[in-house]
Amino acid sequence: MSSLSVNHLLGIKYINKTDIELILDTAKNFKEVINRPIKKVPSLRDITVANLFFENSTRTKLSFELAQKRLSADIINFAASSSSVKKGETLIDTVNNILAMKVDMVVMRHSSPGAAVFLSKRVNAKIINAGDGAHEHPTQALLDAFSIQENLGTLKGKKVVIVGDILHSRVALSNIFCLQKMGAEVMVCGPLTLIPKHIESLGVKVELDLKKALEWCDVANMLRIQLERQDIKFFPSLREYTMLYGLNMEMLDKLSKRILIMHPGPINRGIEITSEVADSEQSIILDQVENGVAVRMAVMFLLAGRTSN
Amino acid sequence: MKPKIILEGEQLEITITRLCHQLIEVHDDFKQSAIIGLQPRGVFLAKRIHQKLCSILKTKKINYGELDITFYRDDFRRKELIPNKTNIDFIIEDKNIILIDDVLFTGRTIRAGLDAMLAFGRPKDVELLVLIDRRFRRHLPIQAKYVGKTIDSIESQNVKVELKETEGKDRVTLLND
Numbered sequence: 001m002s003s004l005s006v007n008h009l010l011g012i013k014y015i016n017k018t019d020i021e022l023i024l025d026t027a028k029n030f031k032e033v034i035n036r037p038i039k040k041v042p043s044l045r046d047i048t049v050a051n052l053f054f055e056n057s058t059r060t061k062l063s064f065e066l067a068q069k070r071l072s073a074d075i076i077n078f079a080a081s082s083s084s085v086k087k088g089e090t091l092i093d094t095v096n097n098i099l100a101m102k103v104d105m106v107v108m109r110h111s112s113p114g115a116a117v118f119l120s121k122r123v124n125a126k127i128i129n130a131g132d133g134a135h136e137h138p139t140q141a142l143l144d145a146f147s148i149q150e151n152l153g154t155l156k157g158k159k160v161v162i163v164g165d166i167l168h169s170r171v172a173l174s175n176i177f178c179l180q181k182m183g184a185e186v187m188v189c190g191p192l193t194l195i196p197k198h199i200e201s202l203g204v205k206v207e208l209d210l211k212k213a214l215e216w217c218d219v220a221n222m223l224r225i226q227l228e229r230q231d232i233k234f235f236p237s238l239r240e241y242t243m244l245y246g247l248n249m250e251m252l253d254k255l256s257k258r259i260l261i262m263h264p265g266p267i268n269r270g271i272e273i274t275s276e277v278a279d280s281e282q283s284i285i286l287d288q289v290e291n292g293v294a295v296r297m298a299v300m301f302l303l304a305g306r307t308s309n
Numbered sequence: 310m311k312p313k314i315i316l317e318g319e320q321l322e323i324t325i326t327r328l329c330h331q332l333i334e335v336h337d338d339f340k341q342s343a344i345i346g347l348q349p350r351g352v353f354l355a356k357r358i359h360q361k362l363c364s365i366l367k368t369k370k371i372n373y374g375e376l377d378i379t380f381y382r383d384d385f386r387r388k389e390l391i392p393n394k395t396n397i398d399f400i401i402e403d404k405n406i407i408l409i410d411d412v413l414f415t416g417r418t419i420r421a422g423l424d425a426m427l428a429f430g431r432p433k434d435v436e437l438l439v440l441i442d443r444r445f446r447r448h449l450p451i452q453a454k455y456v457g458k459t460i461d462s463i464e465s466q467n468v469k470v471e472l473k474e475t476e477g478k479d480r481v482t483l484l485n486d
Contacts, residue, residue, distance in 0.1 A: 036428050037428070037429065038428040
């Protein structure tokens with residue numbers, strides 16, 4: 001069918017394979033649009049979108065904003081650091097106040113897992129989760145899937161390893177759901193302290209040795225070490241982490257095959273990945289950024305275009 | 310009422326050939342012209358016309374493109390729309406553009422097509438070619454310059470265009486729903 005099965009994009013968990021395929025197919029059309037001389041289309045000209053970022057973000061926010069502008073939507077931006085949240089306003093009050101200004105769609109990032117789901121049950125606007133705590137970051141998973149599909153032709157049967165801080169990563173969880181729904185195999189790799197207990201129950205492989213993981217995979221998605229989320233020490237030192245889980249050119253050269261390197265950004269150069277690898281031709285990190293705009297356009301176009309409510 | 314066949318087989322072929330000759334009359338060798346088919350259904354007709362022009366003029370160098378108008382439609386959010394591929398690999402700046410669609414009805418598709426096309430530059434002039442013109446049913450002041458056949462129809466009727474390339478036979482039918 002030509003329509004999503006959901007009214008909101010709260011997480012990959014809540015959508016099905018057909019939805020993902022529809023989003024990726026539509027994103028292909030938008031990628032063509034953003035490579036035209038005139039990159040703007042008027043589809044969302046009567047839609048107002050509020051970008052509510054209760055947590056800091058650079059690229060996701062920019063990417064969403066650009067996608068909204070390319071679709072001709074009206075935008076209002078909100079950053080928690082300069083708002084009444086500091087004065088003690090609750091989430092629901094903040095959002096209701098913004099919705100009273102007649103907003104049709106809300107893109108929200110929040111530090112609490114489930115914030116987007118909570119909101120979708122209480123307010124009458126389409127909600128897009130742009131990251132809720134360490135829970136989900138669906139648009140990142142979709143753009144990762146799009147980038148892999150674009151480079152390898154398909155996701156079915158491909159082997160993807162997610163390396164690094166799985167415990168604090170919303171990108172990892174959304175990626176696991178998305179890749180599995182599309183028929184890819186997923187492995188997580190990192191120090192045991194940063195791998196959530198019972199993650200095997202999601203059907204993913206766990207590997208502690210990066211070299212073995214690289215030998216197994218077609219794609220390596222290197223996550224950022226999120227020092228700001230770590231309230232205690234999970235590994236002795238950054239230097240040790242880099243020695244065991246940092247990706248360098250030497251390791252890639254030793255492999256019998258060529259694998260794709262991804263990173264959701266921002267990169268800690270020289271920690272989880274060396275500059276040489278990040279800038280190599282195997283790296284599709286900048287493709288991911290470009291595809292992010294196309295995928296987010298597709299998500300907003302499809303949600304806004306839903307006729308039934 | 311039974312469905313009524315408007316054009317069929319050889320008749321349709323003759324109509325398309327006639328349209329091609331009309332185009333050649335105006336556009337000569339097509340050096341400054343380009344053909345653009347509107348997605349989804351105008352594309353097959355445009356392809357047929359492009360092929361025919363190439364064989365009549367014995368050239369392969371006639372610009373041909375496909376334009377999807379989904380993102381420019383005015384009925385977004387009124388009905389569900391599936392985007393198609395846009396494929397225009399030439400510069401339309403200062404060209405004479407021939408937009409091609411199968412049926413001209415309300416004119417809204419063409420309106421969106423004109424808007425979508427402007428994202429690729431500023432053409433010198435734009436003409437419209439349609440196989441079937443449902444006259445008196447226009448919502449917008451849009452007329453085709455080249456028309457395969459003009460028909461009178463009422464709002465509730467539908468025109469179905471079948472082409473060899475897609476349905477295996479050439480036939481245009483007026484359906485009563």
